[in-house]
Amino acid sequence: MLTLFPEMFPGPLGASLAGKALASGLWALEARDIRDSATDRHRSVDDTPAGGGPGMVLRADVLAAAIDAADTPDRPKDRPRLLMSPRGRPLTQARVVELAGGPGPLIVCGRFEGIDQRVIEARGLEEVSIGDYVLSGGEIAAMAVIDACVRLLPGVMGKLISGTEESFSEGLLEYPQYTRPQEFEGRAIPEILLSGDHAKVAAWRQAEAEALTRARRPDLWAARQTPSGPSQKRPKNTTEG
Ligand code: SAH
Numbered sequence: 001m002l003t004l005f006p007e008m009f010p011g012p013l014g015a016s017l018a019g020k021a022l023a024s025g026l027w028a029l030e031a032r033d034i035r036d037s038a039t040d041r042h043r044s045v046d047d048t049p050a051g052g053g054p055g056m057v058l059r060a061d062v063l064a065a066a067i068d069a070a071d072t073p074d075r076p077k078d079r080p081r082l083l084m085s086p087r088g089r090p091l092t093q094a095r096v097v098e099l100a101g102g103p104g105p106l107i108v109c110g111r112f113e114g115i116d117q118r119v120i121e122a123r124g125l126e127e128v129s130i131g132d133y134v135l136s137g138g139e140i141a142a143m144a145v146i147d148a149c150v151r152l153l154p155g156v157m158g159k160l161i162s163g164t165e166e167s168f169s170e171g172l173l174e175y176p177q178y179t180r181p182q183e184f185e186g187r188a189i190p191e192i193l194l195s196g197d198h199a200k201v202a203a204w205r206q207a208e209a210e211a212l213t214r215a216r217r218p219d220l221w222a223a224r225q226t227p228s229g230p231s232q233k234r235p236k237n238t239t240e241g
Pocket of ligand 1: 083084085086087108109110111112113114115128129130131132133134135136137138139141
């Protein structure tokens with residue numbers, strides 16, 4: 001983790017399940033201050049944008065030095081180097097699963113108007129976005145990435161199943177959840193969920209998940225209908241000529 005605000009970490013990642021797992025050593029976080037790699041006497045990390053315009057840009061030389069200092073010999077050479085960036089590829093659960101199964105990424109948090117393009121290229125940074133809106137810095141975005149990864153690590157969540165049956169794992173949003181009381185302000189829990197018939201419950205949940213995905217996320221639904229998607233995996237040539 002490279003940031004101009006290391007004091008922001010672990011922040012919310014120090015609470016709840018991620019926090020317990022952090023305390024017990026199931027994962028680790030090192031927040032390094034980019035400013036430690038500044039070389040001038042003012043310890044400056046940014047400068048005005050070439051070509052003019054508002055704001056400041058993080059200097060390529062300072063950030064490259066910070067990346068090189070973080071890549072100590074004991075670090076895996078092949079670890080992903082992510083740059084939190086609204087221009088990046090939107091984060092997906094599929095990428096989260098990959099990251100959680102990998103060696104643990106180096107994450108660079110931007111600030112100001114962004115960072116010098118040349119360091120992105122020279123250090124092979126993978127730009128990752130957490131959505132189509134602009135934050136003031138990469139730290140909260142990095143926390144989102146880390147939180148999504150950490151909860152998938154073995155031993156972090158109570159039951160492994162809850163990580164595999166939830167939203168996006170099958171390209172669908174999750175079905176509605178209910179718990180006690182059986183009646184809340186005149187609303188009952190759908191009867192089928194109290195039937196004890198596991199096959200019927202599973203079918204109901206699948207139908208609910210499909211209806212919800214269709215209604216709320218036509219983009220996700222359409223992606224399921226592509227040739228490689230599950231809906232096309234029916235036997236071909238079933239009609240006779
Ligand atoms: N001028 C830039 C925005 C800079 S915001 C632009 O228009 O693209 C400052 C920093 O916040 C970025 O360098 C990035 O690290 C972080 N950031 C802002 N929005 C983000 C998002 N949606 N996803 C990931 N990181 C983001």
